[in-house]
Amino acid sequence: MRLRPLLGAFTAVVILGSLTAAPARAETQASGTNAPAEAAALWKQRPDGFASLPGNGLEGTTGGQAGRHVSVSSLEELKTYAAAEEPLVIFLKGSITAQDYVKIPVTSNKSFIGTGAGVELVNAGFKLINVSNVIFRNFTVRDSYIPGDWDGKRPDNDRDGIQLDTSHHVWVDHMKFERMGDGMIDTRKDSDYLTYSWNVFADNNKALGVGWTSNAVTKMTIHHNWIRNTVQRNFSLDNTAAAHVYNNYLQDIGQYGMMGRNAAKVVLEDNYFTAVADPVVAKDPATEIVNRGNIFDSTRGRKDNVGSAFEPTQFYAYSKDNAATVPGLVSSSAGPRENKAPNTTAEVTVALDGTGDFASVQAAIGSIPVGNTQPRTITIKPGFYREAVNIWADRPNVTLRGATDDPADVVISYDTPANGAKFFGGTWGAAGSATLNVLAENTTVRNLTVENAYDEAVHGGSQALAVRTVADKITFENTRFLGNQDTYLADTTGRDATARTYLKNCYIEGDVDFLYGRGTAVFDGCTIHSLDRGSDTNNGYIVAPSTKNSNPYGFLIVNSTLTSDAAPGTVSLGRPWFASSDPNAHPMAVIRDSNLGNHIAVQGWSDMSGHAWTEGRFAEYNNTGPGAYINEFHPQLTAQEALKFTKDTFLGDWTPAAGA
16 A cells, blocks of 8 residues: 555654544643643644654654555564665554564654554564664554563563664553563663653563663653553663653553663653552662652552652643642553554453463453443452452452362462562562462452462571452362461451451462451461471461451451371460551451361460460350360350351451352
């Protein structure tokens, strides 16, 4: 398709405006510094920011506007035109899929533009090496993920969406990148004069890395991007001479948000961070980050603000939106301009063999709409899934289930210890160590195993959570939790909050305080296994509740079996945890109608950190087995008192779903 004779000399970047509906807001030129952007364009006809500036022999970024206009609908056509020496505007149509991953070499003076809804490049990416003047707009690059390689560490995994090495004047706009094998965009080796605007980066471990150089050369503008359900490099800005980052929406980030490294100079303004750990990190002494006007919602950890960096208006004029409007504006307008039909899919499948909708559990969770109201099920086929999984607070009403009745068939495993050092300082802490974080209400997990595989025998003792629950109305059924110290944390959103978890027919193992927290948890028909630490006197503690004094219901273990291979009489039923010496704590646990093995100590409960076990609300009732002592160290409920401590009283007005 050759359109240029029909269109005259009008730029290639304008051409898309005639192919799609006009945006709601008309383009205006910013006339002053930081002016309100109510009238700013959602769809610009030419790049803004650093990609628009002259440098390195170019007046700005125009892509292939000086050349022919061609259309491609196959991988071979795309590879051929991308490598051509002449300037080209390359229109992509439909879905273009590579059977085996390929990183397509791109030469200078190219525009890649998706035309129509649903344009995508699958299992492939682009490679720009020593080139300039390239534009990408209006299509999706997705699914080069190598099943099982969540960390992206396999030697053959260099499956980026776009890789730039020593390239300049590149504009990436209204694109979507999701589920790539490595990074979604890797900006490397002194690439310069770059603008990334109005893109979606989603459902990936690594998002956007910048650097791989000892020089501080790169100048880039990053605005109105939506980065969601990722872990690291959101962005990671290493040795940028000037990185202007504004009006981006970072949502549901597992490890860290925006990071400056080495001699990076970063201006970070009017962005919106929600559910992001360590949202702003200046990693090194020479890093300068100006942190102004940003909104931090449900975040924890670092919000660094160091140095003066630079002033963006020394380079260009720009308009920006109020940070409070960014989530709505960016989530509705970033990414390709296509018909965005609501996701009504009720069931998706995860598999490592290519037979599922997704190859990682976290990617499947990313497919659930924010604020989900309908029941949705993620079925996981048998396999070993090495990944840390977050069921985000804004993804409620989800069931995560193994595809068989045997929980050993599906294993979700990671190995982060709470005392493990973050590479940018500090430690991961209990919440950061959990293999599975359940943050959304009305979540159900069935028929699978979650383990924290941290090896304390090799590396030393540490908290290392398999599961942490935070939200209310969480159900586990036929699920195994494997760990050592602090295997399961029943948490809440705050000291004054309550959260209920119901665990039915589960298997949970550990050694030290491996059922703990301030939440309300009912363990019904569970096997609770204390690991043998090899001691003749002390092989650990089962529960360590930190229930608030105003909450009558902490932990209930009922109709369960307590087992161990440890020496007889060497395991304590539990101890009272006054977290951070909380004066409002009054730890509470009842163990009833259960079988207690001979590993249980004659003195059933233990003191903790200066607090006597009698400061807790501990009781037992109608237990059997060799560990079911009745003495002064095993306080017993009366039959009348026992009526107050049942599954129903603990769960209150909540009845878990049928089958639980």
